[in-house]
Amino acid sequence: QVQLVQSGAEVKKPGASVKVSCKASGYTFTDYYLHWVRQAPGQGLEWMGWIYPNSGGTKYAQKFQDRVTMTRDTSISTVYMELSSLRSDDTAVYYCARVKGPRDYWGQGTLVTVSS
Amino acid sequence: EIVLTQSPGTLSLSPGERATLSCRASQSISSTNLAWYQHKPGQAPRLLIYYTSSRATGIPDRFSGSGSGTDFTLTISRLEPEDFAVYYCQQYGSSPFGGGTKVEIK
Numbered sequence: 001q002v003q004l005v006q007s008g009a010e011v012k013k014p015g016a017s018v019k020v021s022c023k024a025s026g027y028t029f030t031d032y033y034l035h036w037v038r039q040a041p042g043q044g045l046e047w048m049g050w051i052y053p054n055s056g057g058t059k060y061a062q063k064f065q066d067r068v069t070m071t072r073d074t075s076i077s078t079v080y081m082e083l084s085s086l087r088s089d090d091t092a093v094y095y096c097a098r099v100k101g102p103r104d105y106w107g108q109g110t111l112v113t114v115s116s
Numbered sequence: 117e118i119v120l121t122q123s124p125g126t127l128s129l130s131p132g133e134r135a136t137l138s139c140r141a142s143q144s145i146s147s148t149n150l151a152w153y154q155h156k157p158g159q160a161p162r163l164l165i166y167y168t169s170s171r172a173t174g175i176p177d178r179f180s181g182s183g184s185g186t187d188f189t190l191t192i193s194r195l196e197p198e199d200f201a202v203y204y205c206q207q208y209g210s211s212p213f214g215g216g217t218k219v220e221i222k
Contacts (some may be wrong), residue, residue, distance in 0.1 A: 047213055099151075
């Protein structure tokens with residue numbers, strides 16, 4: 001069965017960077033785009049971008065263009081989302097997701113807390 | 117980047133009632149590119165509708181999507197208790213989500 005398993009919670013100081021991983025299993029890793037979505041406390045969903053593991057190609061939301069980097073390691077079927085110059089309003093649950101109709105699969109979410 | 121505007125922000129309805137949610141795009145979207153998601157607190161979002169009107173796997177037929185161009189609609193024909201949640205539209209995996217519509221119990 002398809003599974004996306006994310007790395008554990010992180011606590012970071014303002015200005016630091018965080019790198020969240022998402023390990024895929026149960027399907028051919030290079031066949032599907034993987035997306036990153038976050039939700040800050042009390043806020044709506046924010047789409048951050050996608051990575052296509054086959055080529056490593058990426059597309060980022062304009063809001064995160066200057067601070068986010070998505071990469072992959074095909075040898076271990078894992079994608080990474082790194083967010084730099086963290087601010088307090090980056091405190092959120094970060095999800096990776098494989099969404100291609102009619103099925104979607106989501107990681108369990110990773111809480112990133114930014115606090116001094 | 118396309119901006120999606122959802123309305124209303126909150127919809128207060130009773131179980132059994134019909135819910136109509138709107139999503140308006142800042143420019144025309146291909147009908148193959150509009151999706152709807154449901155999100156409940158503490159859970160991952162769930163894909164409801166893709167390609168504007170196709171139901172995702174396991175989604176009951178009380179959920180339906182329609183629209184074209186810049187105006188899209190999600191309809192829940194008869195609200196069940198488990199349908200009270202926040203709903204988001206998105207240009208399928210390539211743009212920010214709309215601001216969401218919260219469907220709450222009246």
